[in-house]
Amino acid sequence: MKVISTPQEFNEDDLYVDLKAIIGRRLFLKCEGFNFAGSVKLKAASAMVEAAERDGLLTPDSILVESSSGNLGVALSMIAASKGYRFVCVTDSRCNLPTRLLMESLGSQIVIVTEPSRTGGLLGARIDRVRELCASDSRYVWLNQYTNPHNPLAHYRSTAPAIALAFPDLDVLFVGAGTTGTLMGCARYFRTWRRPVRIVAVDADGSATFGHTPGRRMIPGLGSGVRPPLLDTSYVDEVVHVGEAETIRTCHRMARHGFVFGGSTGTVVSGAARWLARQEQQVTAVAIAPDLGERYLETVYQTNWVQDLYGEEALEPQTVTATSPPA
Structure with a gap:
C-alpha cells in the first residue's frame, strides 16, 4: 500500500x-x-521548485510565475497549492479550456495572451508578460522553464x-x-x-x-x-x-x-x-x-x-x- x-x-x-x-x-x-498533474511536466516542475527553495529564492511571500501552454502550468498549480504558494500562469489562447479550469480549481491565477510578439510569436508575448510582472513586484519568482x-x-x-x-x-x-x-x-x-x-x-x-x-x-x-x-x-x-x-x-x-x-x-x-x-x-x-x-x-x-x-x-x-x- x-x-x-x-x-x-x-x-x-x-x-x-x-x-x-x-x-x-x-x-x-x-x-x-x-500522476496528479497528468503529464511529464511534473518532474521538471518539482525539480525547479525544489531547487528554488534550496537556493533561498522562494519565501512564504513569493508568487510563482511561469509561461506555459498548459501542462507545466497544471503541474506548478498543483505544487503551489500543496506548498502554499501563490501561482500565476501566463498562457495563450491555444491553451485548452479544461486545462485553464483545472489550474483555476487549484487556486492559480491565469493570464491569457492573445496577440503574438513581432519576433517570438505567442511564446514571445507570454515571456514579455512574465517579465513585466516580475518588474512590477519583487515578490514574483520566475522559474523560467526555458533556461532552467x-x-x-x-x-x-x-x-x-x-x-x-x-x-x-x-x-x-x-x-x-x-x-x-x-x-x-x-x-x-x-x-x-x-x-x-x-x-x-x-x-x-x-x-x-x-x-x-x-x-x-x-x-x-x-x-x-x-x-x-x-x-x-x-x-x-x-x-x-x-x-x-x-x-x-x-x-x-x-x-x-x-x-x-x-x-x-x-x-x-x-x-x-x-x-x-x-x-x-x-x-x-x-x-x-x-x-x-x-x-x-x-x-x-x-x-x-x-x-x-x-x-x-x-x-x-x-x-x-x-x-x-x-x-
Missing part, C-alpha cells in the same frame, strides 16, 4: 504500452501522464535511467521537442551510456525549434516560435517533423484501440511510426508519451473543431520527413 501526503509524491514511472497492434511496428510507449538547468536535469536523473533499466538493449529513443528539457536530459544521459542509442527528436510543423520558419500551430505542447535556449543539437541524431492533421489522425487511431492520449503524445507516436516504417531491420524503440487525452476532448477529439481547422486533411496520411538537425 502506498500512502502519500503531497500530490507530487506520486508518479507512475514504469508503465509502457506496446503499440505494434496500432502502428504495425513494435514501439514501447513510456506513459508519463499517470533543473528542467533537463530532472529527466537526466529520472526519466532516462528508468528507460535504460527497462530496456538495456535500447536502440532508438523518440522524444518530443517543446522546451527540449525532456529531450536534452535524456539525450545527455544516453550519450554517456554503455551502448549507443539513437536520439530522434519529434517536432511539430510550424515550429522554429530546429531552424524551420515558424507557422500556425493550434495544438499546445510541442513546438516553439523561437529556438529553445536549452537545445543543443549535437545531442540529437535526427529530427522528424509532424503536421497537426497527422497528430490528430494518430490520436484518433490510438483512441479506437482504447488509449486516449494527448496531442503531444500523438505527435511523438506519429513521428516514431513514420521513422520505424523506413527501417529494414527490427530495432528496440521507446517513445515518451508526455500526456493523456482528457484535456483535449474539446479540441483534438472534437469533430467540429477538427473539421473547422483541418477539414479532410486530418483523415488522410501526411508526409513526414526525417533530417539531420542543423548545427
